[in-house]
Amino acid sequence: MKILKFGGTSVGGAQRIKGLLDIVNPTERQLVVLSAVAGTTNALVEIGHAFLAGKTEEALNLIKLHKNKYEELIKELFSTDQGLEKGKNLIDYHFNYIASLGNEMFTPVEEKIILAQGELLSTTLFHFHLEEIDVPSVLLPALDFMKIDEDNEPMVPYIGEKLSALLAEYPDNSLFITQGYICRNSFGEIDNLRRGGSDYTASLIGAAIQAEEVQIWTDIDGMHNNDPRVVKGTQPIANLSFDEAAELAYFGAKILHPQSVFPAQRYNVPVRLLNTMDPQAAGTLISKEGGSKGQIRAIAAKDGITAIHIHSSRMLLAYGFLRKIFEIFERYKTPIDMITTSEVAVSLTVDDTRNLEDIIKEVEDFGSVHVDYNQTIVCVVGDFSANTHGYAAKVLDAIKHLPLRMISYGGSDYNVSILLDNSHKTEALRSLHNRLF
Numbered sequence: 001m002k003i004l005k006f007g008g009t010s011v012g013g014a015q016r017i018k019g020l021l022d023i024v025n026p027t028e029r030q031l032v033v034l035s036a037v038a039g040t041t042n043a044l045v046e047i048g049h050a051f052l053a054g055k056t057e058e059a060l061n062l063i064k065l066h067k068n069k070y071e072e073l074i075k076e077l078f079s080t081d082q083g084l085e086k087g088k089n090l091i092d093y094h095f096n097y098i099a100s101l102g103n104e105m106f107t108p109v110e111e112k113i114i115l116a117q118g119e120l121l122s123t124t125l126f127h128f129h130l131e132e133i134d135v136p137s138v139l140l141p142a143l144d145f146m147k148i149d150e151d152n153e154p155m156v157p158y159i160g161e162k163l164s165a166l167l168a169e170y171p172d173n174s175l176f177i178t179q180g181y182i183c184r185n186s187f188g189e190i191d192n193l194r195r196g197g198s199d200y201t202a203s204l205i206g207a208a209i210q211a212e213e214v215q216i217w218t219d220i221d222g223m224h225n226n227d228p229r230v231v232k233g234t235q236p237i238a239n240l241s242f243d244e245a246a247e248l249a250y251f252g253a254k255i256l257h258p259q260s261v262f263p264a265q266r267y268n269v270p271v272r273l274l275n276t277m278d279p280q281a282a283g284t285l286i287s288k289e290g291g292s293k294g295q296i297r298a299i300a301a302k303d304g305i306t307a308i309h310i311h312s313s314r315m316l317l318a319y320g321f322l323r324k325i326f327e328i329f330e331r332y333k334t335p336i337d338m339i340t341t342s343e344v345a346v347s348l349t350v351d352d353t354r355n356l357e358d359i360i361k362e363v364e365d366f367g368s369v370h371v372d373y374n375q376t377i378v379c380v381v382g383d384f385s386a387n388t389h390g391y392a393a394k395v396l397d398a399i400k401h402l403p404l405r406m407i408s409y410g411g412s413d414y415n416v417s418i419l420l421d422n423s424h425k426t427e428a429l430r431s432l433h434n435r436l437f
Contacts, residue, residue: 001167003214005033005180005202010217010276011122012038014076017129023217023279024175026135031167031176031205034126035198036118037073040066044098044118048111051102059102067095070121077125083132087125094121113190116143119179119198127177137175140166146183146201148191154183154200156263160208167209178205199260207267214264214271216256221275222284223248223255225298226433230426234433237298238282239290244297244381245271247415251300251379261286296382296391296436301425304351305337305375307405308360311345312367321366322346328362337377338408338417347406349377349419372405376425378418380432385413392416398435399428 004024011017011034024032036044043066050059074087094117101110119142127139145162147155167176180198185191193200199216206214220228222236223245240248242265249258255273264271264286274283314321325346329336332355339348350356356371363369380395392409395416406419420428 001029001031001209001211003031003033003202003206003211004217005198005215006035006217006276007198007219008035008038008041009219011035011126014073016276017077017122017126019276020126021130021135023276026130026137026175029174031140031178031211032126033178033180033198033202033205034119034122035180037070037122039069040118040121041115044114047098048114051106051114052108052111056102060099063095063099067091070095074125077129078132080132083128086128090121090124090128109189112192115192116179116182116190119182123177123179130175135175136173137177138170138173140176140178142179142182142201143184143190146193146204148183148185148193150186152185152194154193154204154263156204156208156267159204160210163205163209197257199257200263203260203263203269203271206269206271207263210267211269214269215274216260216271217274217276218255219275219277220255221278221281222273223298225437227299227301227429231429231433235437236282237284240284240286240297241290241414242286242288243412243414244290245284245286247379247381247412248298248300251302251377251381251415251417294383296380296394298381299429299432299436300379300381301429302337302351302377302379303422303425305349305377305419306351306353306356307347307349307372307375307419308363309345309347309370309372310363310367311370313344314366325363325366328359332359334359338406338419340406340408349375349406372421374422375405375419376422376428378420378425378428378432380416380418380436381414383413384409384416394436395432398432402428402431 006020024030047059047062050062070091074084078084078087098114098117101114123139127137130137145159145166147158149155180201181192183191183193202214224234224236226234228234242261246258246261249256249261268288271286272283275281334350334352334355337349337351360369384391402420402424404418404420408417
């Protein structure tokens with residue numbers, strides 16, 4: 001079985017939803033994972049925030065506004081009175097349900113229920129559309145098999161057991177549809193996967209049932225060797241290893257969330273990145289064997305980075321110093337991206353600044369602290385293993401005219417990371433591209 005995931009832009013309107021059949025093959029055993037229609041999740045977030053803030057009237061107006069958009073969508077999607085009536089009843093049910101949640105004591109539990117409605121709408125609308133044109137399909141509710149534990153980690157064996165049992169109930173069917181992003185938590189409440197959303201769902205399903213392949217369909221033809229928004233002449237990469245793909249995704253390649261790579265990597269399920277707008281494009285295949293030895297593969301950039309520099313003579317010949325620093329970040333659940341050290345200083349970067357002020361106050365107990373805001377990590381991914389040579393020098397030579405704040409090399413066989421001010425990002429990406437490719 002293949003898992004096909006389509007993001008919000010791929011189901012962004014009636015014509016896009018109809019166009020899925022240009023890609024989905026009803027005669028081949030496939031499970032289609034859908035995101036919410038483009039713009040829906042943002043609208044639901046806004047509605048939830050309004051309810052949380054006690055602005056019920058504002059929330060109800062937003063509900064009405066978004067419901068109107070769906071009413072226009074179904075007029076274009078369905079061509080029969082019966083199909084249109086089913087679509088109308090579906091929309092009425094979901095938006096009335098969202099509105100009813102504002103009459104209760106609204107909490108984050110209800111907010112997550114609201115967020116789940118987008119995927120429930122998109123998958124059911126696609127199922128109804130297939131019914132109208134006599135294409136057999138089975139709608140499998142993700143809430144019946146997607147589950148996370150008390151640490152918000154997905155329960156892969158549970159997912160595999162429950163989903164396999166559901167699939168076995170339909171031996172004569174080949175096309176299945178389910179929701180991305182949504183799940184149940186350890187209390188049985190409606191929740192979501194947060195990290196990676198629908199990409200993560202597709203990867204988890206593929207891992208849980210040992211799928212033949214996971215396909216992530218977006219609006220770009222695979223992972224490119226640089227950011228096509230700022231660099232001309234970028235090229236899609238035909239093959240990547242899981243490690244290379246994870247590095248690129250983590251350090252800024254928006255096409256794939258890094259969390260989505262790990263289940264597929266652990267269970268060795270290939271992931272293919274493909275373009276909904278150009279289904280014939282080869283895209284990118286991510287697999288265990290996908291990397292190329294002795295090559296630089298791609299460049300990515302991650303914005304919104306804050307660098308924290310700590311200088312302290314107490315570090316000199318001391319042990320336990322770094323542990324104490326890291327414990328502060330652990331207490332505030334703030335991950336560190338890059339780190340460099342000397343005998344009397346340590347510099348590190350974070351992209352989550354929600355608790356930055358409190359972190360800095362505690363770190364100041366260990367020495368003088370300087371903070372740089374609006375920084376960018378530029379990551380060059382390729383084969384940087386111990387038996388290769390010259391690549392790091394090539395990378396640094398390409399940006400020798402730019403002021404660098406930090407360099408990380410040797411922590412991974414797959415990347416060299418450089419920190420610089422955000423104002424130098426575009427020049428760095430272009431210079432590296434011209435030098436390396």
